[in-house]
Amino acid sequence: MAKKIPFSCIFSSDEDLPQYPASELNSHGPSVFGWRSKQDPNNEKAPKEIVLKFQFPAKIYKIQVLAHQFLIPERIEFWLHYSSKNATPSSQLFEYVGFISLSEASGNFQSREMQSIIIPQKLGTHLKLRMGNPYPNNLNPNNQLALIAVNVLGEEFNPNSNDLSHLKLKVPDDISEVALASITDDLGYCMYVEESIVEIVRKLEELKHKAVADERFEYARKLKCCMNCLRTAGERLGRYALSKRLSVLKEDFTTARLRKEQMEMYKKLLYEKLEIEKLLETRGLIVENDICSEAYITKPTLPQAPTLVEVANYLENSKSNGVPSTEVSPGLSNNAQFKYDEPIYSPKVRSSPKGSPNSGSLRRRNKSAPRNATYDYDEREIPTLRHSHTNEFLRECHHPEPESSRGRSKLNDREKRQASIPILVFGLDIVEMFYSRQFQDREEGLTQLREVLREKEKPPEFGYNKTTRGATLLLHRAVRDAVFSVFSAAAETIRCLFCEFMPGKVSHSEIARCVDKLLPELLSKSGDPSPRVHNLAQHTILSIAACDEVRDQHLIAPSISRPVTNGTHPRLALSRMQMLEQLVLSQGINNDKHSGMTCRILSECGWSGINHPHENVRKVAERILLAVYKINPRLIRKQLPPDDEITRRNLLYRQLFSEFDKIDLQRKREILNERKLDKMDFSVYASNHLSEESGESSKTKNHVTINSVKTLRINDRASPTTLPRQNHHNQIVKSASGHSIKSFDRRHEFKCTFCNTIVQSNHELDFHYWKICPFLTKCENCRDIVKVADLNSHLLSECTKKSDYNKCDVCQDAVLNSDAEHKTQSHCRELSSGISKCSLCKENVYLPDDGGWERHFPIGCPQQKRKLKK
Structure with missing residues (x-):
């Protein structure tokens, strides 16, 4: 169990004295x-270093940093050093362990x-932090x-013990896996x-673990x-x-004293309300x-602070009654009308007689005067703590406010005018x-909107x-939300709107x-720094497209295929290029000039990215560019500089020309093979024609010639669910010999229906289906060859043991009927429209009808043992 390692700062390259010394890092607390480093108006950008010394040698698991x-x-880089001596190590003795x-x-x-x-799990006695340059902004x-x-x-x-656990380098996959004591x-x-509350909570937590061990569950609940x-x-x-500390720095000692008394009074009320002294059991076990x-x-409800x-x-x-200030009046919490703290502007505060016009809480006379920043900070919420779920203990102890206290914002007149259509369609509550x-x-609100659309x-x-x-007006607001869970729900609702609600119904x-x-x-959003945000944005755009x-x-491609400039942010430019590449793979290159997917538009966008x-x-x-070059090489060559030795000195052009040469070589080979087939067909035609003129029996000759040319007709759209052991999918087409060479079928090769692999014989094609094709797999029950995409359908309707299965x-x-824990597993999840799931690896396959399975196979599925030879 990891616990806090106390340390002291022994060195800092510079510090902004006297308010922000490095010794401020030695303790943790709200105050x-x-x-803070010194001011650097000349922007010298020298690295800043801080060295911390642990109070004892320790095995380090985790380091947390709270930034300004x-x-x-x-x-920020982290360097560790271990030494049994107390001397301050030199910078060469530190070992680099990572950065954030x-x-x-x-x-x-x-x-x-x-x-x-x-x-x-490294040993350490000293920790060095090396910080890079600051982010430029107007506030700095x-x-x-x-x-x-x-x-x-x-x-x-303990260096004297035989503890060798530090030699086992175990790096957890998730930060939450480091369990805290x-x-x-x-x-x-x-x-x-506040520090004193932290100490009490630490003692209560120890008592809770002991109470659970002693089976005192009511005590543990309290x-x-x-x-x-x-x-x-x-x-x-x-x-x-x-x-209180800010008041001391401003030398406002009256307010500081009031804050101190306020804290003591509130603590006393709190301890009495929660029965802290009884729960601590400092004098032994208490049966109550x-x-x-x-x-x-x-x-329990907390008492209101005075x-x-x-x-x-x-x-x-x-003071007037001679009562010590540390004793709180018993009737204070019952008779006083508690309100939020109001600023005190006068160092002398006197009570007014009852019924006088000045009685009641003090308020500012000038309503336009700004409030003190100290009191504004006092009333602010703490987002860092509210969203702090770094381990299971914090999740257990985090209780959000009840729904009744979370008042929903009422729309003002401007917002009602903006949302007039959504209010009319969906009602005021959802809006x-x-x-x-x-x-x-x-x-x-997004969940209810999806229910309406479905x-x-x-x-x-x-x-x-x-x-x-x-719905568009509401989603336009939700998709800009900074909270990822809201943005994720908005993206799902957008896919629901386009894929389920719109087709065939909306103009x-x-x-x-x-x-x-x-x-x-x-x-x-596709250019967001967070990977999960820009990946989700890309997937949503491609789903719409x-x-x-x-x-x-042609609503999506023209916006994505616009050329990028050098000033376009790298993340946004990369995201647009990746989406454009996916559109080329799924939709292909289009000749329509309005589609945004023509060769000329794609080449211009590609060259801007180059x-x-x-x-x-x-x-x-x-x-x-390589995809466009396969379609229109002349257009790409026009935009290139001349292919000579000087141009190829540029690494970028050398790589492009090398790839172009490979494509040209492949195209030449295809042309040569086509010519060889033409010659072969012509010789067959000539021999048949001569035999007819010589008076030989054409029937016998044609039979021999036709059987010498066997062609496999493959219907690319027909994808049978199962492939039995018979070769029923191989249909030999016997072409009649005629006087026209163009009417003769020239295909002498056999092509796989699924992965487009070409083999030279019918026997090789059968072997490919049974052993090699990654799009197929063997049913473990009936031993039939089945498409991976249709394996579930086969098990439910075609397999010999289909009675052993049911549909989730x-x-x-x-x-399987005997699998009672299926719904508790992570791969049992509801799929959105336009997404399939691989039956082998249980991963999502996006856009399955538009090349999704081709991208998943042949090497993308880790559970598919069949691999194509490269």
Whole structure:
């Protein structure tokens, strides 16, 4: 179990004193400011280094870093050193273990990013962090770097023991696999919860594990509920602690004292409400903890914190009555009307007589005056902690607010005008979900929208066109969402709209309007830094392009095949080139000038990609040019410089000319083979003609000649489900000899129906079907050869043991009747429209009717043992 390794900072290349020294990294808490480098207005870009020394030798498993919201380094490298001596090591003795790349802030530089790195179980006594250049932005004019916190997780190592576990280099596949000894060891927890609350939670967690071992389950339940409540209260106390420190820095000691008293009063109320002293059992076992108590019948409600005004009033009254300030009035939490904290602008706070016009909470007289940033921060939510699910312990203890307290946003007049059509079609409740600030509401709204689009019992009340327009306006808002789960649900709804709702029901003009509205947003998402976002965006665009109505109007390809410039971002340019390549493979090259897939348009887009500075973009553009060259080599050659020694010195042109030469050589071989066949056919025709003139029996001669030429007629569209052991699929066509050479069948080769492999004999073709073709497989029950794509259908309807199988209602697979755990497995999932699943490897096959199976085979399926010879 990994736990927090304490350390101290012993070196930093520079630091912004006195508020942001490197020693700020030694402790974790809400009031920590972190380290910040010196101002660098000259932009010297010298690397910044920090060296941390552990309090004891340790086996290191994981390192966490919390970055600043706008002073962000592009890259942080980690170096470890192990030594039994206490001397500070030199820079040559550190071993490089890895790095993290921080992303440039996209939320207006207001949120912090926490990154984690899993490293092998290495021993260490010192850790060095080397930071790269900062991301340029308007909030960082002096090119500074900052780190809010660093956390090291591992286990203590005793050099005198015989512990050799550090030699086993086990790298987990997922960050969450590093189990923590306590939830308080995680950086996302301890950075936003007040320090004293963290210590109490740590003790309660130890007691919970002990209670579970002793089978005191009621006591364990109370401890768990208490820990959840303490986390919420600890966040509030953490904001108070930060406000107190800011007040001290501003030398506003009156506010600092009020904050201190406020924290003590709230802690006392909290501990009494949650019965902390009883749960800790500091004086031994308490039997009442094993009995359900009134405080823990349901989830305990936290007491409201006193405001600064109430704290000031109470301190003034206690001073006049001679009551110590540390004792809280018993009636304070019952009689006082608690409100959110209001700013105190006067150092002297006095209580007003009851009934006077100045009685009540203090408020700002000037409503237009800005509030103090300290108090604005005090009321803010903490997105880092709210979305912190780094391990199972945090998932267990994270309880979102109940649905009743999550108020849904009401639409203002401007939003109602914008969403007038969706409100008319789908109702106000669904539209309000799309405009809600809670991402759960937005996900629920997309789910309800999909249910409406998939309703097939009756047509929409306002017609298919108006329903499509209303859905488009809502999806245009949802597809821009920054939360991935919402964007994923929006992408699924878009595929549902185009693949299930539109076909044969919506007019062409409305489909074009829908594509014009959604395609720019999807293209923008296709250049997102996150791989899962841009991959999903690409798949959504290709799914739309595969729809017949969209393909007939040529709505997708013209936007993708536009030339890219050197200023186009590499991710966006690469994404467009990859999608264009997929369209070439699935739809082919078109002669229609409006299709966006003509040879000239593709060549122009390919040449713009060839000149792009990013290497990956150039590679995909090269493949596009090669595909066009096979169709129109003259067009490509015109755009090339002359093929001479000087041109071939350029590596890019040398590779292109080399590939062009291979294509030309292959084309010449095909032409020569065709000529040989022509000569052979002519000799057969001449011999037959001469035999007729000499008066020989043409019937006998023709029989010998015809049988000497056997041709396999292959229907590319006919794909039988099973191939029995007989050679019923080989049909020998006997062509009658005539006087016209063109009417004679010249094909002397045998071609596989599925993988287009060409063999020289009928026997070789049979062997290819039975042993080699990767599109086929052998049924384990009846030993028939079956297409992989139709294996489930064969097992349910054709196999000799079809009674042993039934059809799964979720994934539609053929499942053995004895397999009771099928639905609990990960490959049992519902497939969207336009997606199939391989029966061997259980992976998705996208666009199966447009070349998806060809891309999956012959080498893409890891479970297919059949492989074609290269």
